[in-house]
Amino acid sequence: MTAKILDGAALAQELRSEFKLRAEALAAQGVRPGLAVVLVGEDPASQVYVRNKVNACAQAGFHSEKIVLPPDTTAAALLERIAALNADPAIHGILVQLPLPKHIDADAVLEAILPEKDVDGFHAENIGALTQGNPRFVPCTPQGVMELLEKGCISLKGQEAVVIGRSNIVGKPMALLLLAAGATVTICHSQTRDLAFHTRRADILVAAIGRPRFVTGDMIKPGAVVIDVGINRVPEGQPDAGKLCGDVDFASAKEVASAITPVPGGVGPMTIAMLLANTLLAAERVLNGQHC
Numbered sequence: 634m635t636a637k638i639l640d641g642a643a644l645a646q647e648l649r650s651e652f653k654l655r656a657e658a659l660a661a662q663g664v665r666p667g668l669a670v671v672l673v674g675e676d677p678a679s680q681v682y683v684r685n686k687v688n689a690c691a692q693a694g695f696h697s698e699k700i701v702l703p704p705d706t707t708a709a710a711l712l713e714r715i716a717a718l719n720a721d722p723a724i725h726g727i728l729v730q731l732p733l734p735k736h737i738d739a740d741a742v743l744e745a746i747l748p749e750k751d752v753d754g755f756h757a758e759n760i761g762a763l764t765q766g767n768p769r770f771v772p773c774t775p776q777g778v779m780e781l782l783e784k785g786c787i788s789l790k791g792q793e794a795v796v797i798g799r800s801n802i803v804g805k806p807m808a809l810l811l812l813a814a815g816a817t818v819t820i821c822h823s824q825t826r827d828l829a830f831h832t833r834r835a836d837i838l839v840a841a842i843g844r845p846r847f848v849t850g851d852m853i854k855p856g857a858v859v860i861d862v863g864i865n866r867v868p869e870g871q872p873d874a875g876k877l878c879g880d881v882d883f884a885s886a887k888e889v890a891s892a893i894t895p896v897p898g899g900v901g902p903m904t905i906a907m908l909l910a911n912t913l914l915a916a917e918r919v920l921n922g923q924h925c
């Protein structure tokens with residue numbers, strides 16, 4: 634058996650065409666959706682992501698601003714930039730690229746973003762709302778995964794879902810969304826005693842670990858749906874060294890799973906599409922006066 638490929642790149646492209654139409658409709662009413670992306674430092678991978686986000690905005694007819702600050706930027710200076718973006722009516726969404734340099738308290742920065750402009754969904758208020766089952770902005774990566782599952786007609790009610798990873802940006806919100814959709818959810822992490830015991834029980838397995846090709850075919854239940862969130866470089870000495878790979882060993886996993894997301898072309902493009910979706914939502918809410 635070879636698994637069906639859940640094509641995130643194609644679905645993201647489809648969604649982005651829809652967003653363009655919605656942005657045009659908003660612009661006709663005098664509001665052009667605007668996203669600000671703030672990058673502190675010179676990490677090359679972050680630079681690529683930020684460029685991709687800004688390009689996606691341009692293609693969909695959004696206004697966007699890229700704010701690049703030097704690596705030695707103080708927390709106070711960053712907070713000042715955020716305060717200015719909070720007050721800027723042309724900006725509906727603010728994203729501060731993570732990770733931030735170690736000398737800056739990332740939580741304090743995320744809390745400084747106005748909740749109604751927090752298109753990443755990382756502000757405590759938005760996480761609280763999601764936890765209570767009343768979401769305002771759903772974090773982009775887990776939201777993208779849910780869209781892919783829905784598009785793939787994968788039902789979640791009563792299914793055993795296992796999420797590997799418990800980060801605030803992926804693992805935890807992913808588990809909350811699967812739970813809300815009716816799955817029975819297990820969250821695994823680096824202290825989990827017998828990881829394979831859990832993964833082999835999963836009807837839906839989500840890997841958000843940050844370790845190249847960590848999940849192998851023998852850890853997967855035959856027929857499971859495998860979602861690979863990881864974005865890693867293939868280590869030296871392995872086939873395709875230096876290229877992008879996920880947290881799942883695609884070659885062995887696709888022989889066992891019923892459906893699987895590739896890397897690249899799976900969850901990553903969906904994350905960017907959901908960032909545009911959240912920015913549109915923020916702009917639509919301004920037009921409809923749904924906050925303040």
Ligand SMILES: NC(=O)C1=CN([C@@H]2O[C@H](COP(=O)(O)OP(=O)(O)OC[C@H]3O[C@@H](n4cnc5c(N)ncnc54)[C@H](OP(=O)(O)O)[C@@H]3O)[C@@H](O)[C@H]2O)C=CC1
Binds near residue numbers: 801802865
């Ligand atoms: N496709 C996309 O759009 C996105 C992709 N990513 C990618 O997803 C991956 C995860 O990102 P993120 O959540 O930010 O990463 P973090 O490093 O914040 O979290 C990784 C999680 O994996 C767990 N973990 C690490 N090693 C093991 C192990 N050996 N066994 C079991 N669990 C383990 C950690 O456990 P513990 O908590 O105990 O340390 C932690 O909870 C990365 O590859 C990242 O690049 C991230 C964001 C978006």
Ligand SMILES: Nc1nc(=O)c2c([nH]1)NC[C@@H]1CN(c3ccc(C(=O)N[C@@H](CCC(=O)O)C(=O)O)cc3)C=[N+]21
Binds near residue numbers: 730732904
């Ligand atoms: N505040 C904040 N919000 C984020 O959403 C956020 C962040 N910080 N920090 C880093 C992670 C990572 N992330 C990705 C987004 C898109 C791709 C993506 O488009 N990947 C393409 C490949 C891109 C390439 O070729 O490098 C793919 O998988 O096909 C990957 C990773 C968002 N993150």
